[in-house]
Amino acid sequence: MQEYSSQAAYDRGEAVCVIGAGASGLIAVKNLRENGFEVDCYERDTVLGGLWNPQNQHSPLYANTHLVTSRSQTEIPDFPMPDDWPDYPSAAQMLAYLTSYAKHFGLSEHIWYGSEISQIQPVEGSRFEVVVKPAAGSAARRLRYGAVIIATGHHWNPNLPTYPGLDRFRGTVVHSSQLKDASKLRGKQVLVIGGGNSGADIACEAAVNASACVHSVRGGTWHLPKYLGGEPADYALARLTARPKFLRRFLTDRLLKGPDRLAARMGVAPAESGSDKEPVRNGRYLEHVGDGSIERRGEVARFDDYDVAFADGSELRPDLVVLATGYQPKITCCPPKLLGGSDDSPEPKLLARMFSPRLETLAVAGLVEPGVGVLPIVHWQTHAIAHWLQVRKGDxxxxxxxxxxxxxxSVEPEEEPGSAPRRRLAVDPEEYLASLGRIIDTLEQEPAK
Structure with missing residues (x-):
């Protein structure tokens, strides 16, 4: 039976379809509108804000979530956050910020809520036919657009590791996205698996709520405190970017000398220099390790009945296991091959981390992990995409x-074998922003006569 109405697709001309009304989708709609495009934005949930809105049924937010990047390094370049906000805003403030952004630029009138894009297919003239499936009501609709921007994010498809015996484990196992409040931790022996920001945050929640917390990590991690020299750490480090590279490296190592020494003293630091590895951004974690409320252990080897065995031979009988193992980038509305993937390897492989290698009017916004606030990067990505769509036909x-x-x-560094999904999306923010600048310059420069 057909999924959608047999009527001909409604043609929206050169209008652009934006998929997702989270932060990246809102920024895309705003920059497209400023470049003169009609825009239809489709959001499968009934609220804007994406992962920052706890009313979104797909949001992975857990209790007490705050930004790990500072306000000045997270805000959208043409819409600063209020000066009286804290250096590290809460999730509630982040939602208020995005809501204010949408209201200021009049974005809500372009958003169709409760509308999921189930399929996009290229048609003649570099255009797309889009199937829109309502959350309730009549059959899906078919529409045609001049371009499509996918802004669905990558924090909604949990990365679930496999361990010997996990399928027969009799204890409780949840992914971090299912842990909505700290009450689930109270009075329990908690095992947190995963050494990234979410793993550190949840371990800190368990340290003050659970009866005991064990944190399983594969190897050493280095921890960037939230403040360096009296300033937010990412702001302090960003101020060094104007210096020559050799001097920047020297000053960065000096700034991080204290945190690195503390991490090494506690046995949590990696073998390599801190400035070469993406940090965990948490100001409380080392304190909890230091006072014993977080016990670190190595990698999990297997699950056995009610017990968990570690690679070092030790065992634990936890009441609750939390998999803070991140997310797999997954775009379900689009055939993988259109985004540079394949049936065997569906992860997108995009030109300049945003453009389809197959179709010049298909792009993805926000599919990067810069280690700093992603919104400034999405702003310049979508500025480049909107400007490109404007230029491509007339010049x-x-x-x-x-x-x-x-x-x-688009030359990408070689992937490390077995690297985590998050690492495969990683970009150096300074280098990537410079790359975006060069891309935008080619659009704004007059061709040689």
């Missing part, structure tokens, strides 16, 4: 220069 020479520049900027 073929400039469009060709742009496409060449995008390909030139």
């Amino acid at each position: 073929p020479e400039r469009a060709a220069n742009f496409r060449r520049q995008v390909v030139n900027e």
Whole structure:
């Protein structure tokens, strides 16, 4: 039986379809509108804000969530956060910020809530046919658009590791996205698996709520405190970017010398220098390790009935196991091959981390992990995408220069075998922003006569 109405697709001309009304989708709608495009934004939930809205049934927010990047390094360049907000805003403040952004730029009138994009297919003329499936009501609709921007994010498809015996384990196992409040931890022996920001945050919650907390990590991690020299740490480090590279490296190592020494003293630091590895951004974690309320152990080897065995031979009988193992990037509305993937390896492989290698009017916004606030990067990504869509039809020479520049900027470092999904999305924020700047410059420069 057909999933949608047999009527012909409704043609929206050169309008752009944006998928998702989280932070990336809102920024995309705003920048497209500023470049003169009609926009339809489709959100499968009934609220805006994506993961920052706890009313969104797919939100992974857990109790006491705050930004791990500072206000000045997270805010959208043309819409600063209020000056009287704390350095590290809460999830509630982040939602208020995005709601205010949408209201200020009049974005809500372009959003269709409760509408999921189940399929997009290219049609003639570099355009797309989009199948929109309402959450309730009549059959799905088919529409045609001049371009599609996917802004669904990558924090909704849990990365679930496999361990010997896990399927027969009789204890309780949850992914961090299911842990909505600290009451689930109270009075329990908790095992947290995963050494990233979420793992550290949940271990800290367990340290003050659970009867005991064991934190399983594969290897050493280095921890960036929230403040360095009286300033938010990421702001202090960002101020060094104008210095020559050799001097920046020297000053960064000096700034991190104290935190690195503390991490090494507690036995949690990696073998390599801190400035070479993505940090865990948590100001409380080392204190809890230091006072014994978090016990660190190595990698889990297997699950056995009610017990968990570790690679070092030790065992534990936890009441609750929390898998803080991140998320797998997954885009279900689009065939993997359109985004550079394949049936065997469906993860997107995008030009300049945002453009389809197959179709010039298909792009993805926000599918990066910069280690700093992602919203400034999404702002410049969507500015480049919107400007490209504007230029491509009216100025073929400039469009060709742009496409060449995008390909030139798309050389990716070789992936480490077995790297975590989050690491495969990682970009150096300074280098990537410079790359975006070069891409945008090709759109704004007049072609040589």
